[in-house]
Amino acid sequence: MTSAWELLLPAASAPARARGRALQAALRDAVRSGRLAPGTRLPSSRDLAGDLGVSRGLVTEAYEQLTAEGYLRSGQGAGTWVGEAVRAARPRTRDLAPRPAGDRVDFVPGTPDLSLFPRAAWAAAQRSVLTDLPHEGLGYPDPRGLPRLRTALAELLSRRRGVVADPERVVVVSGVAQATALLAGVLHARGWRTAGVEDPGSPQHCALYASAGVGTVPLPLDDEGLALGPLRASGVRAVVTTPAHQFPTGIAYSARRRAELLDWARSVDGLVLEDDYDGDFRYDRAPVGALQGLDPEHVAYTGSVSKSLAPGLRLGWLLVPDWLADDVVERKRTTDLGHPALDQALFARFVERGDYDRQLRVCQRAYRERRDALVDALAEHFPGSRVTGIAAGLHAIATLPERYGPEERFLARVTGAGVAVRPLAAYGHGVAGGPAAGKEVRLVLGYAPLTPGRIRAGVERMAEAV
Numbered sequence: 001m002t003s004a005w006e007l008l009l010p011a012a013s014a015p016a017r018a019r020g021r022a023l024q025a026a027l028r029d030a031v032r033s034g035r036l037a038p039g040t041r042l043p044s045s046r047d048l049a050g051d052l053g054v055s056r057g058l059v060t061e062a063y064e065q066l067t068a069e070g071y072l073r074s075g076q077g078a079g080t081w082v083g084e085a086v087r088a089a090r091p092r093t094r095d096l097a098p099r100p101a102g103d104r105v106d107f108v109p110g111t112p113d114l115s116l117f118p119r120a121a122w123a124a125a126q127r128s129v130l131t132d133l134p135h136e137g138l139g140y141p142d143p144r145g146l147p148r149l150r151t152a153l154a155e156l157l158s159r160r161r162g163v164v165a166d167p168e169r170v171v172v173v174s175g176v177a178q179a180t181a182l183l184a185g186v187l188h189a190r191g192w193r194t195a196g197v198e199d200p201g202s203p204q205h206c207a208l209y210a211s212a213g214v215g216t217v218p219l220p221l222d223d224e225g226l227a228l229g230p231l232r233a234s235g236v237r238a239v240v241t242t243p244a245h246q247f248p249t250g251i252a253y254s255a256r257r258r259a260e261l262l263d264w265a266r267s268v269d270g271l272v273l274e275d276d277y278d279g280d281f282r283y284d285r286a287p288v289g290a291l292q293g294l295d296p297e298h299v300a301y302t303g304s305v306s307k308s309l310a311p312g313l314r315l316g317w318l319l320v321p322d323w324l325a326d327d328v329v330e331r332k333r334t335t336d337l338g339h340p341a342l343d344q345a346l347f348a349r350f351v352e353r354g355d356y357d358r359q360l361r362v363c364q365r366a367y368r369e370r371r372d373a374l375v376d377a378l379a380e381h382f383p384g385s386r387v388t389g390i391a392a393g394l395h396a397i398a399t400l401p402e403r404y405g406p407e408e409r410f411l412a413r414v415t416g417a418g419v420a421v422r423p424l425a426a427y428g429h430g431v432a433g434g435p436a437a438g439k440e441v442r443l444v445l446g447y448a449p450l451t452p453g454r455i456r457a458g459v460e461r462m463a464e465a466v
């Protein structure tokens with residue numbers, strides 16, 4: 001028996017009921033992986049059955065099945081060969097599982113503390129939804145989202161974020177990313193070919209617009225938000241913004257800039273996409289209400305549970321102006337036939353029962369403490385450093401004095417010491433190469449997933465490294 005037939009041996013010893021299927025699967029695998037090369041002649045069913053110690057019928061059936069599928073071909077008269085049409089699957093070289101982080105302290109922004117996920121409340125909501133959901137609830141959902149969830153979200157978002165949110169305006173999506181992609185697709189279909197993005201800003205925004213065929217124009221910021229002059233001069237009619245807590249600089253748009261931005265949108269008959277990715281978390285005062293509340297026909301508002309519960313849930317919302325609503329819903333329908341119904345019902349219950357508000361309070365307490373720990377540790381270990389941006393969200397900007405630079409050397413040293421950080425410059429997508437690089441070291445530090453002790457240890461380790 002050749003080694004290829006040995007590959008089939010485990011299948012031959014499978015329990016009798018599963019043996020036929022196991023044999024077929026093993027044979028399919030051997031062909032797909034290239035271990036049985038195209039053109040190889042297979043032994044007769046009688047010989048193979050004898051070698052494997054299985055009935056001849058099982059082998060005949062496996063040959064017939066795989067011949068029908070195209071893995072094998074039978075020749076004139078007797079004989080079966082491995083088909084030429086099959087291409088061996090190339091082994092993937094990339095790791096599918098994330099590498100263990102070891103002792104690394106990770107300040108890369110973007111992730112909440114996943115250990116704060118409210119597993120017990122979530123499990124209770126899951127059980128109750130499964131018990132109560134009528135059979136019809138498992139059919140294709142309304143592409144706008146379950147009415148129950150849209151109603152709960154409308155109440156939540158108008159109460160917490162000051163948005164104009166009647167349930168008819170709400171579309172349930174799989175996150176800010178999908179909201180952005182849907183809008184970009186709709187705008188593209190209407191002939192809009194460019195959109196402005198904040199510079200520095202989220203690389204995701206550019207990538208999502210680009211994937212819909214809409215080019216992005218990087219627009220600079222000043223202390224109050226998007227700079228108006230370059231926006232007006234750019235010729236765009238759509239712009240993506242993060243006014244509650246600009247990503248990554250951490251500034252909040254001033255009241256004046258918010259008004260000017262809306263004036264601009266009205267003057268060009270345009271659209272502001274408001275990405276409220278972490279707008280619930282503000283530590284020095286109550287969060288400023290969303291821009292959308294001031295002009296819901298010129299602002300599309302989006303947010304998600306990615307910072308408050310877990311990004312892996314892929315659940316978010318988009319509130320659209322009336323004039324875009326039908327197009328966005330149709331696009332959502334043709335993209336995926338609607339958001340998973342069980343997840344929606346579960347989250348609706350979670351919101352209705354106050355569990356979501358409770359979760360936001362838990363996160364708010366934890367993240368405020370962590371931000372304070374970061375600010376204190378930087379003051380202690382990097383004298384002269386400044387933390388800029390408002391006290392909000394899941395990250396802060398730290399500017400370290402020139403003596404710690406140049407930035408490249410700083411980054412190399414702290415990386416070598418097992419601390420992961422991102423420079424602010426990494427978020428620039430302007431032609432000039434991003435935020436004006438001085439001699440200071442400017443870092444975007446995500447603190448949410450780290451305990452205060454770990455934050456202090458990480459900052460201390462950075463200081464020792466430089």
Ligand SMILES: Cc1ncc(COP(=O)(O)O)c(C=O)c1O
Nearest residue numbers: 110175176177202247277304306
């Ligand atoms: C600026 C910004 N908006 C939104 C998101 C979240 O997108 P989603 O809701 O699709 O997870 C991120 C992710 O890190 C982000 O950086």
